[in-house]
Structure formats: structure tokens, C-alpha cells
Amino acid sequence: MPLRVDESESDVDREDEQQALHEYYVLGLEQSRLDSGPGLVEFERTKEIVLRHLPDARCDVADIGGGPGRYALWLAGLGYAVRHRDLVSLHVEQLTAASAGRDDIDTAVCDATRLDLDDQAVDAVLLLGPLYHLPRRRDRLQALREARRIVTPGGPVFVAAISRWAARLNGVLVEQLYRHLPEILDEVERVERSGELRPLFPGSFTGYSHRPRQLAAELRAAELDVVDLVAVEGPTALVPDLTERMKDPIDTQVVLEAARALERVPELLGAGSHLIATGRRPAH
Numbered sequence: 001m002p003l004r005v006d007e008s009e010s011d012v013d014r015e016d017e018q019q020a021l022h023e024y025y026v027l028g029l030e031q032s033r034l035d036s037g038p039g040l041v042e043f044e045r046t047k048e049i050v051l052r053h054l055p056d057a058r059c060d061v062a063d064i065g066g067g068p069g070r071y072a073l074w075l076a077g078l079g080y081a082v083r084h085r086d087l088v089s090l091h092v093e094q095l096t097a098a099s100a101g102r103d104d105i106d107t108a109v110c111d112a113t114r115l116d117l118d119d120q121a122v123d124a125v126l127l128l129g130p131l132y133h134l135p136r137r138r139d140r141l142q143a144l145r146e147a148r149r150i151v152t153p154g155g156p157v158f159v160a161a162i163s164r165w166a167a168r169l170n171g172v173l174v175e176q177l178y179r180h181l182p183e184i185l186d187e188v189e190r191v192e193r194s195g196e197l198r199p200l201f202p203g204s205f206t207g208y209s210h211r212p213r214q215l216a217a218e219l220r221a222a223e224l225d226v227v228d229l230v231a232v233e234g235p236t237a238l239v240p241d242l243t244e245r246m247k248d249p250i251d252t253q254v255v256l257e258a259a260r261a262l263e264r265v266p267e268l269l270g271a272g273s274h275l276i277a278t279g280r281r282p283a284h
């Protein structure tokens with residue numbers, strides 16, 4: 001069923017969206033997504049972007065929409081105490097199994113727009129997923145306001161988005177999805193107009209894609225100061241043999257250095273798959 005973006009929609013539409021999201025994530029693809037190729041670039045780059053603004057002191061960090069918990073496990077390994085939340089019970093079960101015996105990771109099923117965490121419960125928030133699964137602006141702002149509510153004043157909020165042009169650049173140009181999904185060639189123009197990623201088949205990825213300036217504007221609308229906005233992969237996402245290259249240590253360094261060097265070039269911000277905006281709850 002197509003997702004619509006009309007702001008006047010009822011709760012039933014939100015249920016349809018969540019049904020589509022579950023149909024995709026129940027396939028279990030998230031567990032290994034960050035292990036190779038484009039996922040590995042995303043993982044390495046996201047970690048370095050987060051470390052730039054994460055408090056040094058080993059404090060409490062919320063990982064909202066944390067998937068199977070790759071970032072939660074990484075942060076706990078660095079000494080942070082992690083509050084992990086995700087809408088998909090499979091992901092919470094996977095992290096529960098992976099973190100068995102640890103007392104520094106707390107995980108639960110929870111909606112990013114209605115968090116079960118107290119005001120100022122944590123010193124930093126990762127919101128690396130929910131924003132690109134919420135097609136309505138009001139829901140995205142609600143998720144951002146929830147992140148702002150739970151972080152201490154002055155604390156960072158790291159917000160990931162999918163680039164508005166990822167459907168064409170990655171889906172059509174690089175992955176050639178049109179070979180088994182010809183309708184994507186008509187769909188892609190609509191995605192670029194509306195941002196909305198509708199389900200093209202049962203179990204397809206659904207959600208929302210941002211323009212870079214729009215992402216920054218949404219953080220500000222949620223009363224977060226924008227301290228940085230970078231492309232995660234940038235044009236490296238367009239390298240056709242990226243999976244092979246990421247198996248070689250020198251090629252890997254060249255790819256990561258290119259992503260780093262181009263991360264703030266305004267003309268190239270939307271050229272990769274993901275953006276990360278770093279927001280900060282104002283100190284007063």
C-alpha cells in the first residue's frame with residue numbers, strides 16, 4: 001500500500017507505515033548490513049563523525065532506532081552506558097543476545113516519537129534511523145523533540161538522513177534495480193519531488209529522503225542548534241566495485257579519505273546515501 005505525505009492523515013496511516021517498516025526489517029538484513037561494502041563505509045564514517053562531538057567522559061548515551069545494536073555495542077566497548085531503543089522487536093532480541101552478560105546496555109522496544117526515557121536522562125543521543133522512516137514532517141519533528149527532551153543541556157544529538165537523490169544514484173544508477181523493478185524508473189522522479197520512499201513490493205525499504213538544507217531546518221525547528229552537517233559516504237557511494245575495494249586495506253583508506261575530504265563540499269552533500277546532522281540542545 002502506498003504511503004502518503006498529507007499532514008492530515010489519521011493514525012491508521014501511521015499503522016500502515018509501521019507495518020511496511022516491519023515487513024522490511026523482519027527480513028533480518030540489518031544484522032550484517034554494516035559488515036562490508038557500502039555498509040562498512042557507512043559504519044566507519046559514522047563512528048568518526050560521532051566521536052568528534054561525543055563527550056570524552058564515559059557517560060550515558062541513547063541509541064534511538066539503534067537496529068541490532070552495532071553502534072550500541074561499539075559505544076559500550078568504549079566505556080559508555082547505552083540506552084538502546086528500537087521499534088522492531090527482532091532488533092531488540094538480537095542486541096539482547098549479543099549483549100548477554102553486560103550491564104552497560106539497556107535495550108527495549110520503543111517508538112522514537114514517544115520515548116520511555118526521562119527528561120535529560122542521557123548526555124548524548126544517536127538518532128540514526130528513525131528520521132528516514134517518518135514520511136510526515138510533524139512525526140520527524142516529534143522524534144527530534146524527543147531526542148532534545150532526553151539529552152542534557154549542551155548535549156549532542158546525531159541525526160542520520162537518507163539523501164534525496166539516493167534512490168536515483170544508488171538504486172537506479174549503481175544497483176540497476178530497474179532490471180527487475182522497471183517501475184523504479186517512473187518512481188524516482190516522484191521520490192525526488194516528495195522525498196517519500198514508498199513500498200514498491202512487499203518487504204521493500206520505505207521511508208523518507210531529505211535535502212541537506214531541509215535536514216538542518218528540521219533540527220532548528222525542533223530547537224536544536226546545528227553544529228555540523230556532513231555527507232557520510234559522499235560520492236564514494238557511486239564507486240561500482242566498492243565491496244571489493246573495502247576488502248583491501250589501502251583501497252579502504254583511500255575511500256574513507258575521499259569521503260572525509262568531500263564531506264562538507266556544499267555541491268556534493270547530497271551525492272551519497274546518508275547525511276548526518278549534529279545538533280546540540282542549547283545550554284540554556
Ligand SMILES: C[S@@+](CC[C@H](N)C(=O)[O-])C[C@H]1O[C@@H](n2cnc3c(N)ncnc32)[C@H](O)[C@@H]1O
Pocket residue numbers: 021025030034064065066067068070071085086087088091110111112113128129130131133
Ligand atoms: C536502517 S536501520 C539503522 C540502524 C542503526 N541505527 C544503524 O545506523 O545502522 C533504521 C532503524 O530505525 C528503526 N526505526 C525506524 N523508525 C523508528 C521509530 N519510529 N522508533 C524507533 N525506531 C525506529 C528501525 O526499526 C531500524 O532498526
